[in-house]
Amino acid sequence: MRQSQLFSKISKTPPREEISRNAKFLVQGRFIDKLMAGVYTYLPLGFKVLKKIEQIIREEMNAVGGQEIYMPALHPLENYIKTKRDKIDVLFHLKSASGKKLVLGQSHEEVIVPLVKKHIGSYKDLPLYLYQIQVKFRNELRAKSGILRSREFIMKDLYSFHKDEADFEKYYTAIQNAYRNIFRRVGIGEVTYLTFASGGTFSKYSHEFQTITPAGEDKIYLCEKCKIAINKELIEEAKYSCLQCKSKNLKEKKAIEVGNIFPLKTKFSDAFDLKYIDQSGQKKPIVMGCYGIGLGRVMGTVVEINSDQNGIIWPKTVTPYQAHLLLLDSHPKVKKEAEKTYDSLQKQGVQVLYDDRLESAGVKLKDADLIGIPIRLIISEKTKDKIELKFRNNEKLQLLSLNEILKTVTEYYQL
RNA sequence: CGGGGCAUGGCGCAGUUGGUAGCGCGCACGCUUCGGGUGCGUGAGGUCGUGAGUUCAAGUCUCACUGCCCCGACCA
Numbered sequence: 001m002r003q004s005q006l007f008s009k010i011s012k013t014p015p016r017e018e019i020s021r022n023a024k025f026l027v028q029g030r031f032i033d034k035l036m037a038g039v040y041t042y043l044p045l046g047f048k049v050l051k052k053i054e055q056i057i058r059e060e061m062n063a064v065g066g067q068e069i070y071m072p073a074l075h076p077l078e079n080y081i082k083t084k085r086d087k088i089d090v091l092f093h094l095k096s097a098s099g100k101k102l103v104l105g106q107s108h109e110e111v112i113v114p115l116v117k118k119h120i121g122s123y124k125d126l127p128l129y130l131y132q133i134q135v136k137f138r139n140e141l142r143a144k145s146g147i148l149r150s151r152e153f154i155m156k157d158l159y160s161f162h163k164d165e166a167d168f169e170k171y172y173t174a175i176q177n178a179y180r181n182i183f184r185r186v187g188i189g190e191v192t193y194l195t196f197a198s199g200g201t202f203s204k205y206s207h208e209f210q211t212i213t214p215a216g217e218d219k220i221y222l223c224e225k226c227k228i229a230i231n232k233e234l235i236e237e238a239k240y241s242c243l244q245c246k247s248k249n250l251k252e253k254k255a256i257e258v259g260n261i262f263p264l265k266t267k268f269s270d271a272f273d274l275k276y277i278d279q280s281g282q283k284k285p286i287v288m289g290c291y292g293i294g295l296g297r298v299m300g301t302v303v304e305i306n307s308d309q310n311g312i313i314w315p316k317t318v319t320p321y322q323a324h325l326l327l328l329d330s331h332p333k334v335k336k337e338a339e340k341t342y343d344s345l346q347k348q349g350v351q352v353l354y355d356d357r358l359e360s361a362g363v364k365l366k367d368a369d370l371i372g373i374p375i376r377l378i379i380s381e382k383t384k385d386k387i388e389l390k391f392r393n394n395e396k397l398q399l400l401s402l403n404e405i406l407k408t409v410t411e412y413y414q415l
Numbered sequence: 416c417g418g419g420g421c422a423u424g425g426c427g428c429a430g431u432u433g434g435u436a437g438c439g440c441g442c443a444c445g446c447u448u449c450g451g452g453u454g455c456g457u458g459a460g461g462u463c464g465u466g467a468g469u470u471c472a473a474g475u476c477u478c479a480c481u482g483c484c485c486c487g488a489c490c491a
Binding site for chain 2: 009011012013014015016017018019023034036037083085088089090106107109138140141142144149217218257262264267290326328329330331359360361362363364365366367369378380381382388
């Protein structure tokens with residue numbers, strides 16, 4: 001991609017009102033654009049990151065047997081009356097032309113349970129794992145921190161259906177591992193912890209995956225020995241001790257909830273009379289679990305964790321482009337070299353952003369730091385017939401030939 | 416929903432005791448420069464968040480509302 005053609009232009013000044021690092025850098029670098037509080041457009045750079053995060057999540061969900069579907073965002077209110085969730089305050093309400101009461105989906109139990117009911121009758125149909133990556137609407141009282149808490153957001157939500165508790169428990173563990181893989185792969189695994197939270201009415205515990213960052217809005221209590229944490233809600237109950245090793249040496253940390261896994265027991269199955277016939281011909285309720293990850297929130301968290309004062313430092317798995325090629329000179333001869341390098345990289349299958357703008361060297365260097373692509377390549381009069389390579393997270397400069405560059409880049413990304 | 420702050424060209428800001436709006440960046444054109452936000456010149460661009468009120472006169476004072484940011488509460 002030629003940066004001269006990229007929509008839209010990077011700003012020299014960060015947005016005045018934003019405090020959180022993710023909002024500042026993502027808005028200034030033109031990854032996202034705010035339409036209103038908690039509602040964002042993903043611009044070309046940001047959309048590429050979002051799609052990469054989405055693909056990692058999809059791969060891990062498929063690996064644990066998930067089948068991808070896509071459900072509507074527009075739901076009939078009557079289904080929420082059945083589950084007694086029609087009064088929850090995050091629901092957006094609206095009406096159809098004929099006056100039918102509708103809501104915008106904040107989660108999809110009310111849609112997926114009636115759906116599954118049409119297609120499941122026997123124990124032979126279980127277990128079943130369905131997921132989607134789809135938009136959610138939550139009328140949050142206070143949207144905040146850029147894309148960390150928004151009112152419209154893309155979420156991966158998986159729902160599992162089981163014949164009994166034992167089968168559910170097995171899958172619940174498998175999902176925990178899948179989630180660990182996801183957070184590791186997107187570059188926040190080191191600071192993301194399984195956290196015990198209260199299970200609400202249906203179960204003793206649910207679990208959250210909490211990423212430790214000052215930008216976080218939750219407080220968790222971390223046991224550094226067991227690498228697990230408990231949420232603030234549980235702190236009284238647990239009497240300040242780790243649920244695993246009973247240690248009282250817990251550290252209070254601010255954290256952002258990047259994912260949750262939740263035992264639903266038979267709450268929703270009961271509401272819609274979702275049952276199956278077991279081997280003895282008996283009708284039994286289906287045991288459910290649900291598992292969510294907010295994609296935008298993950299993206300914002302990745303920025304909070306992987307950035308410095310100059311901008312973002314994208315992990316190589318989710319970077320919008322793999323190499324940032326900077327032309328620091330407009331002399332025809334130098335430009336010809338840059339064009340040649342751009343072509344060669346693309347032919348090797350490298351995703352490359354080529355800064356061919358007629359800007360000064362300083363502007364391009366600053367912008368490159370802000371955008372945060374892991375590998376920066378520079379061609380200028382100074383580099384002669386070589387190309388300078390620098391990693392975003394390292395100050396070391398290397399002067400290499402085109403072939404060496406191609407080799408280094410393709411090896412780094414395992415292309 | 417409680418508390419605090421803010422609202423003036425696309426972005427960031429200034430605007431004194433009320434007298435009808437300026438600066439920087441960006442943008443357009445010309446030249447210049449090219450390794451950390453080059454330099455110079457010319458130009459376009461704003462009914463000052465909305466609505467009332469006070470006044471001869473409101474960006475400025477008063478009231479109400481709306482939006483945005485932060486803290487808190489909330490977050491199946």
